[in-house]
Amino acid sequence: MDELTIKRFLPWVVATALFMEQLDATIVNTAVPAMAESLQVTPLSLKAVAASYVLSLAVGIPVSGWVADRYGTRKVFAAAIAVFTLSSILCGLSQNAGQMVLARILQGAGAALMTPVGRLAVVRTFGKAELLTAMNFVIIPALIGPLLGPTVGGLIVHWLSWREIFFVNVPIGIVAQWLVHRYMPDYRGESERPFDWLGLVLFGSGMALLSWLLEIFGEHQIRPELGVALFAVAMALLLAYWAHARRAAFPLLDLALFKKRTFRVSVAGGFLTRLGVGGLPFLTPLLFQVGLGLPAWESGMLMMPTAAAAMGMKFISAPILARFGYRTVLVSNTVMIGVAICLYSLVTERTPLAAVVAIGFLLGFFNSLQFTSINSLAYADVEPSESSMAATIASSFQQISMSFGLAIGSLVAAAFLGAAPQSNPHAVIAALHGAYLSLGALTVLSSLSFWRLRKSDGASVSRAQTELA
Template identity: 65%
Template sequence: MDSSTVKTYLPWLVATALFMEQLDATVVNTAIPSIALSLGVTPLSLKSVVTSYILGLAVGIPVSGWMADRYGTRRVFLVAIGIFTLASVLCGLAPSAELMTVARLLQGLGGAMMMPVGRLAIVRTFPKAELMGAMNFVIIPALIGPLLGPTVGGLIVHWTSWRAIFFINVPFGLIAMYLVWRHMPDYRGDEPRPLDIFGLILFSCGTAMLSWLLEIFGEHTLSSTATALLLAFSIGLLAGYALHASRIEFPLLRLTLLKVRTFRISVLGGFVTRLGVGGLPFLLPLLYQLGLGLPAWQSGLLMMPSAVAAMGMKLVAPKVLARFGYRQVLVFNTLCIGVTIALYGFVGRDTPLAAIVVISLMQGFFNSLQFSSMNTLAYADIEQGDTSMASTISSSFQQLSMSFGLAAGSLVAAWFLGGVPQTNQAQVTDALHHAFWALAVLTMLSAGIFYWLRRQDGDSISRGRAVAKQAEPVEQ
């Protein structure tokens, strides 16, 4: 397969698949009332339709790296898109809430294999000096998908039927499957390793339960005692996996990779950063609709400028990183993200629309630069044979961080809104302002993690040159 052709098509393939996966994570939310009416159930009973997709991601991501090493990236990616597309059809045809929940779980499993396997193919195809450009292209759908989801879902439900939300995936999925078969490189692991079934059970059950608890956080369907017990049990499962992984030769996720300093800082720094950023898709619609009194469609449009800025960022990021390096960019940019989140704490009914658009543009630019930088830094010092494992670990932490981020947004909103009546726009706006400031402080604190980077970290990617070995002492 011609290398230049692969490099041309591969970023488009991965970007399209990630956009489908990220869009479907949120597109259903605004359609829940219509789906409930059509299926003859209450909207609250459809919470499982949303959470089952998250559970599918949490269970499927850990095993995706092993499958890619064993069966090849092309076959696994092709099957993943096929499962996702088939599950989309089943969702659109579902006659009951129970069958839709099963179909959404299957859809989540397909999406789970897309994200890490697609990223693995990108890392294996592009040399480190070209990785930034490829990752910049791929990261944009992951950023704009959650922002566009509620808007797209609302417009589709308004114009047609809620079932079209799922059928729209079919033509994209079929085209993607054809292109994958023609242009997707087929990478496999150097040596086949056995599947860590016990580790898969421990880690998948722990992450699935924790993601589910975070997804329903703030609801009263579970007592505080039951929630605390389930939380302790999920953490216990994850701790059990960490102990299990340290004692066997071929663990599901080789956590010893976190000893690589740049990989560890990228994964943990990204996790903490997403705690603040992840709450924005939850808080911004509340600010626009409850605080400013805007209709849902205008609220959705105000989130669009950040997507435009995210696309523009890919032209700037390589030059910025080459000039200043990862350490300075990530520390300074994390603070900038905190500032933009804090600026939302000053948005009120009298704020000019242009000012809100400018804040949204800033948010999209800084967020895109942040995630592009973190995702590429993760592979700066990872050996070629460890890229599959690194991609799986990174994707697993990202999935958990998204759930934690939404939970953080829910927590601060519930804390400050308290007993404030939603009909009192002034009090609602004031409470939401405090929530934004709390998330801003949390985000700024994560800059301290990136402070531990060294000046030359990531030069193999940002400046196309390797760092001398003596600059990186062996870690115990």
Template identity: 65%
Template sequence: MTDPSTIKRYLPWLVATALFMEQLDATIVNTAIPSIAASLQVTPLSLKSVVTSYILGLAVGIPLSGWMADRFGTRRVFFIAITVFTIASVLCGLSLDAQMMTAARLLQGLGGAMMMPVGRLAIVRTFPKNELLGAMNFVIIPALIGPLLGPTVGGLIVHWTSWRVIFFVNVPVGLGALYLVWKHMPDYQGHERRPLDVLGLLLFSSGTAILSWLLEVFGEHSLDLLTAGLLLALSVGLLGAYAWHALRIRHPLLRLTLFKVRTFRISVAGGFLTRLGVGGLPFLLPLLYQLGLGLPAWQSGLLMMPAALAAMGMKMFAPRLLARFGYRNILTANTVCIGLTIAMFMLVGPGTPFYVIVAISLAQGFFNSLQFSSMNTLAYADIEPGDSSMASTMSSSFQQLSMSFGLAAGSIVTAWFLGPVAQDNREAVAQALHHGFATLAALTLLSSGIFWRLRSNDGDSISRGQVKAKEAEPVTSEGV
């Protein structure tokens, strides 16, 4: 039996490594699409399924992860997830046509879907609440830097070698992660063997998959407005049917009654709205740097690095800040800071000194990292140990939806404000993107209001190690 202190030492590294693989792979392919299309002798547009199939795999697999972890144990499920992800990565690199690539990416998404919630569940069950912030704060860093590094790393690999190397780099990382799983991954199982909610899985996964795919391809000319509207209505109908179903059975796939826990409800709802603003930045910033400032792709990628460095440096300050000011003050004030930082990109245009851009990016990375560390740990502040698996699955499911909405928000805003603007007109492009930053900043500022509903002592069990007395909370119709 592995010593508990050894597990605590290695588990955050293990989960962070797996999460980095999953987050990096979600974005690294985008810059390689033209090279992949040329190699497979298809048009770049026809490879949209390569990107969306990964999203679909995540949307379908995440709701199932909690049940599998409870039934088969966290070690076995996490081991299988990394194995599937690594094998799928090899299959992607060996793909001979677009169909094989799409199928391999779907399999890769299913593997990635199991890694994130099961890894988070292992962290929550291993660390007591007064140590959870430090562990989660460490694990969340890859989730922040992965999407920032993905386009840059993908572009450099394609420029220097072959697009296939993008997928093969996962092999040594995956093998190392498998060794750590076997040596240091704790094996937690559910206290009772609940049956799999097959109907709920079909309803929720289908609705989520359709909605995620629709948001991913939103704005493409190949999808007419009527078809998009029908698909949206279908996805909403399926999700509504799931909600009706879940409230009427004993063991639903996702227990919606968990939203009666106020801190969990506010964390999920606030995070969902915050990501609408933050999620658009990966679309707008590269356009600003390359089209608005006329920088080459590699310089544009380097300008994304300060945010990643600030996110890594933040982990030294977050526990002390939350212990000093509490979750309510931090989340309400920090969300405003994020909105103001997004708005500051409106000052960036042709001729703006690089040190100004770097300073804004550093602030953005710091505030974003503090925000997500706070939201992700607050979700478990008042969750009973027996509900941690369900909370992890639900939190991951709604985070995936919020990521899709955030990406869609960025795409919509970009398309709306750029319109017919000539891409060689830097001033016009920069001005159009400035309107986009203003829109995303306003959305983020609005989300701050959700966190005002927290109480001053919410989250103290995590930030200060204080156990809050049980409160009788009346059930109302608000915010579920």
């Protein structure tokens, strides 16, 4: 297989698998009430279904770089898709909550390898002048999956049953598997390094505990004092890992990469930006369905312009970055995302649907440019030998920032709602308006993190030469 063929089809390989993963991550939430009724448990008790998946991701992602270096990107990516697809079938066949939790843990293990290993294959295949265009294509599933998930899930549950939600992954997984065996290159590490078991215990335990706390945050399933104590334990474990990584010859995650300015700003700035935007997939359906009283299908349709704008942006983001540079684009675009989020605070029952569609389109447009820029900038100064470590670290921080963003969005909305009943549309709208303004302001402030970039940073990546659509 020649290099040109690999470059032409590899983005499709990675995008197909990531679309399956991102769609599944949000589609399940729609089916919780139907699943609870079928399994004869309360909906709240199925919180473990989501939490088990997040825990598995938190532990599995840090291991992905070492596994890919040891066994090769093709084998690991193919195995990840196979595990994810088979565990999806097990989820659909589950007869009780315990079986569902076990299947979701297995599914999370497969998902934990997909994103970092897929990114690693892209980074090692494309030169830095071509990387931005490739990343443009690969980032689309991460943007449209969370938007399509609730709509697709609602339609499936309405017309079929909750079990078919998981079976949707089967044909996608088969197609992805065929693409992997045909077009995925097999990259391995230049030298074998020992596995950092102590690092896994410290970092994996800290990440898993922190992710679990964020997942159950606001559900009143845990006493405040116990929550604070567990949070302190999680932070102590992560600090212990930081101390360990500074001394270890072969740490699980090499924090020395943060000495590279472009990598540091990309990961830290992306983390801060996601704190503001991470809660939108949760808050916006509430605004449409509870606040405005729209049916689920119409709510889903109103989120489609955001996905369309995200896809359209891939055609112009490379010229924008080449013309203005990463520093200017990320500073100004982060502000525009914050403004777009604040615009949702103007949406009421009297707002024309065309205006709501326009806001969604703007948000999708700016979000797409933001995360394409962040994800490609991370590798601007990373050496090929460091690419697997960089992909692992970036994926780990992305996962925890998404959990933080969702928790913050929920907390802010609940604070504004206060003691008002969630069945009161006017109270819900007012609370969500306050949440949108708060999250928008937080996003605008996060733009300060990108001022540390220099005008020339990322120039080797932004000069994309080849269109890889």
